[in-house]
Amino acid sequence: MSKQGLTRPLSVLDLAPVMEGQTPAEAFHNSLRLAKHVEKLGFKRFWMAEHHNMVSVASSATAVLLGYIAGGTSTIRVGSGGIMLPNHAPLVVAEQFGTLASLYPDRIDLGLGRAPGTDQVTARALRRDRLGAGHDFPEQVQELQQYLSFDNHTGPVRAIPGEGLDIPIWILGSSTDSAYLAAAMGLPYAFASHFAPAQLHAALKIYRQHFKPSEFLQAPYTMACVNVIAADTDAAANRLATSFYQLFLGIIRGKLRRMGPPIDSMEGVWTEQEAAHAQQMLSCSFIGGPGTVQQGLQRFLDDTKVDEVIATAHIYDQNERLYSYQLLKELFNHIV
Incomplete structure (x- = not known):
């Protein structure tokens, strides 16, 4: 192991997961417990993602x-990792995050995505008269920036609170489209490689090649999200991962469910085709004992050269989830 120490920030993405036999209220308490835990460990950020109409995810009212x-x-x-901006009026987002930034100065990030964060039927319920609104995402980001700028103090519509506050905006992406936008606007870029790894390298290349310095950022800054399930041994981690696999299998089959306890093996639970599909979409997953996870993450960082890693852990037992992040932080201190 290298003794050079941590060279990249490490962060957490949480979805307020709801487990079998659990209520959303319990999920919220678990998320706060996790946030306190990783804060003590020295993680940089704790982000939450907007999703809707999913029984296993309780982070729909993300700003709240x-x-x-x-x-x-x-x-x-x-x-936010992130707020799905086409679901909302930019003014409302500016006011919500202006309120958060006023209450918690220098601690709030605003990550923005263009996807609905749900199925198309629910997207229609969310967007009403703005069906297919993702096409105007760049204009929405610019409108939001305008509301948050000090220069808008003479504008006819103002975000109070929000105006003039320093709230870092990130562009999120799971394909190459948002890479062009983040580069053109000179904003930091976060990629959802934890479920959409196919275009990760292409998106990072586009962003870095086309990046234009801005008042917000002088050089490209990238972050990638990965799945990490760490335990004392490979066998223990692989067993914990079966909860994640079963949850993902429900997504593949269109039968959403809450995350259940781990099982001994996925053999006979999913087909070979389903297993292959899951392995393809979850290729940026690092599951195992500390040595296995460290080697995998080191290769990932060597290949991508991302500036920051944000990890998510789909683990049924809360104590095992806390321990996984503890192991991750310990081994990450030795990744260069």
């Missing part, structure tokens, strides 16, 4: 939940 997390912590940055 971020206030709960920020209020229960003191130093870790708290933000």
Whole structure:
């Protein structure tokens, strides 16, 4: 192991997962417990993602939940990974995050995505008269920036609070489209490689090649999300991962369910085709004992050269989830 120490920030993406036999309220308490835990460990950010109409995810009212997390912590940055901007009026987002940034100065991040974060039927319910609104995502980002700028103090519509506050905006992506936008706007870029790894390398290359310095960022800054399930041994981690695989299998089959306890093996639970599909979409997953996870992450960082890693852990037992992040932080200190 290298003794050079941590050279990249390490962060957390949480979805307020709801387990079998659990309520959303319990999921929220677990998320806060996790945030406090990783804050003590020295993680940089704790982000939460907007999803809708999913029985296993309780982070639909993302801005509300971020206030709960920020209020229960003191130093870790708290933000959205992300807010699905076409679901909302930019003014409302500016006011919500302006409120958060006023309550918790220098701790709030605003990650923005263009996908609905749900199925098309639910997207229609969310967007009403703005069906297919993702096509105007660049204009929406610019409108949001305008509301948050100090220069807007003479504008006819103002975000109070929000105006003039320093709230870092990130562009999120799972394909190459948002890479062009993040580069053109000179904003940091986060890629969802934890479920959509296919275009990761192409998107990072596009972003870096086309990046234009801005008042917000002088050089490209990239972050990639990965799945990490760490335990004392490979066998223990692989067993924990069966909860994640079963959850993902429900997504593949269109039968959403809450995450259940781990099982001994996925053999006979999914078909060879389903297993192959899952392995393809979850190729940026690092599952095993500390040595196995460290080697996998080191290869990933060597290949991608990302500036920051944000990890998510789909683990049924809360104590095992906390321990996984503890192991990750310990081994990450030795990744160069």
